[in-house]
Amino acid sequence: MSAPTSIRAMTARVFRIPLDEPLQDAKHGVQVDFELITVTVVREDGLEGTGYTYTIGAGGHAIKALIDHDLAPMVAGHDADDIDGLWDMMQAGLHYVGRGGLASFAISAIDIALWDIRGRATGQPLWQMAGGAGRKPLTYRGGVDLNFPLPKLVESVGDHLDRGFTAVKIKVGKPDVAEDVARLTAVRERIGGATRLMVDANYGYDLDRASAAAKAFEPFDLVWLEEPLAPDDFAGHGVLAQRTTVPLAAGENLHTLQEFRLALEHSRLAFLQPDSGNCGGVTGFLRVARMAAAAGVPVCSHGMQELNVSLVPAQANAGWLEVHSFHIDRYTHRPLVLEDGRAVAPDEPGCGVRFDWRKLEPLAR
Known part of the structure; x- marks a missing residue:
């Protein structure tokens, strides 16, 4: 039995x-x-x-x-x-x-x-089970907006500020770096100097273009330049980090502990960004977070903010929570809660993500 x-x-x-x-x-x-x-x-x-x-x-x-x-x-x-x-x-x-x-x-x-x-x-909420260091992470709104014309891009970051975010991220990786600089100039003018700003290249550059872009981005006081090169170009990230003062971030396309170990050893990352949806769930995220802590690197997140809101702040080496444009939390019973620019982890027992099956059912495939 x-x-x-x-x-x-x-x-x-x-x-x-x-x-x-x-x-x-x-x-x-x-x-x-x-x-x-x-x-x-x-x-x-x-x-x-x-x-x-x-x-x-x-x-x-x-x-x-x-x-x-x-x-x-x-x-x-x-x-x-x-x-x-x-x-x-x-x-x-x-x-x-x-x-x-x-x-x-x-x-x-x-x-x-x-x-x-x-x-x-x-009877424990995830943020307690995952470490219990806190439940209100640093939070930014990440845009997927490379196709937005400049007026729409500026409008979108303004909407993020209106919703209460105090940090935003935009996409870069245009064919001409001057286009990226123009986008950054307009966004920085809109959000002001106090709002934290990140950029994400989604591995759209080679090393030469990434070096030129990073140099051009230095005046914008960026928190980081995310995934400038192919995810498994660990050595290339390390070279780029020595060519720029802009901190580098990566991790959403790393799926195994071995990949994260190589990134920490060779890429000179300032921030590590595991995605609990593809790095092995909560267990994978926690193992990566411990590796990052040992290397003195803050652990951040990618996507799945309704779950990662509990994982990121629970770590002693907590970095930033990304609020992604994929709004999974619209199909749950607890949309993301934001207080004073920070998301708040749920206190209910379990992972805190309860799907509204009535909303999801018409979307089944």
Whole structure:
């Protein structure tokens, strides 16, 4: 007979979420929607937990297939509270075909569901389980706006300020660096000197162009230049960091602990940005955060702000929470809460992300 805490069942679903308007960055083209993949895990005693991940429009059904055909049977019957052991098991089980990519997305969704169960069972919110250092992170609004004409770009950052944000990020990576400088000039004029400003190139540059861009960006007092080069060009980031005074940030496209280790060893990053939806869920995020802490680097986040709002401030080396243009929290029972420019982590037991299935159902695929 199975123990009450063993995993009895797992159900994965895919939804396609429309964006308010077409959005573009330097590498991924124009995006009109994104995929949300949810996972519900049920213990033998009936306690349930929900996890999830997302894509930028492709791969959702492949992630679901990995969960349905490989990971769900792999973990069935195992203790749901042995989260670290299950994480290692799933990583080993998909190692030959995975080591990142789709495998990391699938493992992330299940891992988040297991943490949700743990919190519900113990009565703890995620920010406490994840470290408990705090629950109000530094917060910025990240735009996906490279396709916006200059007046619309300026209007959009103004809207972010009107909503209460005190830090914003825009996309860069135009064919001519002068266009990026013009965008930065207009945005800095609109937001003033006190508002913190970041830029994100979505690995749209090679090293020579990144060096020229970083030099041109130095007068704008940027918090960071994000992902200027290909994600796995660890040495190139290290070279670029020595050529500019603008701090560098990266991490959203790093999916394995080995990749994060290489980045910390070679890229001279000032900020690390794991995405809990693709780096192994809560467990992956926490392991990366510990690596960053050991290297003296603040841990930030990418996407999934409704979950990462609990993970980032819980760390002693907390950096910035990104509030992304993919508004997953519109389909939950608790939209992101902002107080004095900072997001606030939920205090309810579990991960604090409760989906409104009535809103999602028409979007099922």
